[in-house]
Amino acid sequence: MNDELNLPWSGPYSWPDYEATNGLPVLPTFPGVYLWTAKYESGYLIYCAGITGRPFRKRFEEHTECYLAGCYTVLDIAALQQGQRCEVWHGWGYARSHREQFAERQSEIVAAAKLQMAAFACSWRMSSTGGFASGSRRQSCTASMPHRRRCATYPTAA
Numbered sequence: 633m634n635d636e637l638n639l640p641w642s643g644p645y646s647w648p649d650y651e652a653t654n655g656l657p658v659l660p661t662f663p664g665v666y667l668w669t670a671k672y673e674s675g676y677l678i679y680c681a682g683i684t685g686r687p688f689r690k691r692f693e694e695h696t697e698c699y700l701a702g703c704y705t706v707l708d709i710a711a712l713q714q715g716q717r718c719e720v721w722h723g724w725g726y727a728r729s730h731r732e733q734f735a736e737r738q739s740e741i742v743a744a745a746k747l748q749m750a751a752f753a754c755s756w757r758m759s760s761t762g763g764f765a766s767g768s769r770r771q772s773c774t775a776s777m778p779h780r781r782r783c784a785t786y787p788t789a790a
Contacts, residue, residue, distance in 0.1 A: 643755025
């Protein structure tokens with residue numbers, strides 16, 4: 633039995649507003665499924681997958697706001713490209729209750745978030761119907777965490 637499913641993806645594309653930095657083409661404007669990836673060995677390492685019924689750019693503007701507000705986990709992108717997950721900032725649940733730590737480290741975290749967004753290569757795939765169910769799932773952005781690095785290593789290709 634073959635458990636493998638091959639789906640065609642289009643990419644890589646730039647995170648919006650980082651095209652001049654990374655030289656990647658502009659992300660398309662329609663809705664669909666998307667991947668955030670980082671270069672790793674001879675390919676890409678998937679960091680995140682998402683789906684939107686709205687134009688990619690609109691959804692990515694929301695993601696950008698959340699990154700810059702400290703809501704999302706921010707990684708050391710150079711470490712990620714070497715197969716290590718090292719957090720500069722944890723984001724999410726813990727972060728919501730420790731805003732003062734984000735405020736103290738905001739410039740460092742925002743700089744790392746911008747490096748991460750610039751380094752991400754985004755790919756997309758439309759559904760067979762060309763779109764998805766509409767409806768906004770806007771996340772509330774409030775985050776932060778103590779100054780520490782949590783690291784894990786991804787396996788290398790055999």
